[in-house]
Amino acid sequence: MGAAVGIVMGSDSDWPVMKDAADVLEELEVATEVDVVSAHRMPEAMIAYGREATDRGLQVIIAGAGGAAHLPGMLASVTPLPVIGVPVPLRHLDGMDSLLSIVQMPSGVPVATVSVGGARNAGLLAARILGAGTDEVAAAVRARMVDFQENLRKAAEEKGARLRSQRATKLGFGS
Numbered sequence: 001m002g003a004a005v006g007i008v009m010g011s012d013s014d015w016p017v018m019k020d021a022a023d024v025l026e027e028l029e030v031a032t033e034v035d036v037v038s039a040h041r042m043p044e045a046m047i048a049y050g051r052e053a054t055d056r057g058l059q060v061i062i063a064g065a066g067g068a069a070h071l072p073g074m075l076a077s078v079t080p081l082p083v084i085g086v087p088v089p090l091r092h093l094d095g096m097d098s099l100l101s102i103v104q105m106p107s108g109v110p111v112a113t114v115s116v117g118g119a120r121n122a123g124l125l126a127a128r129i130l131g132a133g134t135d136e137v138a139a140a141v142r143a144r145m146v147d148f149q150e151n152l153r154k155a156a157e158e159k160g161a162r163l164r165s166q167r168a169t170k171l172g173f174g175s
C-alpha cells in the first residue's frame with residue numbers, strides 16, 4: 001500500500017524536528033513518505049508535489065518549515081487535501097517567525113497549524129483525520145488512536161500517583 005501521509009519539509013535541516021511526525025505515525029502503523037520540498041528553493045517541484053498528491057494516494061500532507069515558512073500555505077493552495085503545518089524553530093527568533101508565517105493564512109486557504117516544533121502532534125492529527133473515514137482502514141487507525149489515548153491517560157495517572165507518593169514520603173505520611 002502507498003503512503004497515506006506525505007511528510008515534507010523545506011530542508012533536511014528540519015528533519016530532527018519532523019522525525020517526530022514520522023515516528024508517531026509509524027507507531028500507529030500509518031504508511032508515510034518523507035521528502036524535502038521547498039517553495040522558495042524548488043517552486044516547480046513544490047507545485048508538482050501538491051498537484052499530484054491526491055492522484056498518488058496521499059490523504060494528508062504534513063509540511064514543516066522554518067523562518068519564512070511558506071511551504072505549508074503554498075502546498076495548501078494547490079491541493080484539496082488537508083495540510084498540517086509544523087513551525088520549525090530556527091536559531092533566531094525561536095520559531096515565532098515560522099509560527100506566524102504558517103498560522104496567518106488568508107481566508108480560503110486553511111493550514112492546520114500545530115505548536116512550534118509540534119511535529120508529534122502533527123502526526124497524531126493526521127492519524128485522527130485518517131481515522132475519521134468510514135472504511136476498514138480508517139476504523140483500524142481509529143482503534144489504534146483510542147489505545148494511544150488510553151495509554152496516555154494511564155501514563156498521566158501514574159505520574160500523579162508517583163508524585164503523591166513522593167510527597168507523602170517527604171512529609172512523613174508513608175505511601
Ligand SMILES: Nc1c(C(=O)O)ncn1[C@@H]1O[C@H](COP(=O)(O)O)[C@@H](O)[C@H]1O
Binds near residue numbers: 012
Ligand atoms: N521555510 C523554508 C522553505 C519554504 O517555505 O519554502 N524552504 C526552506 N525553508 C526553510 O529554511 C530553513 C533553513 O534551511 P537550511 O538549513 O537548508 O538553510 C529551514 O528551516 C527550511 O524549512
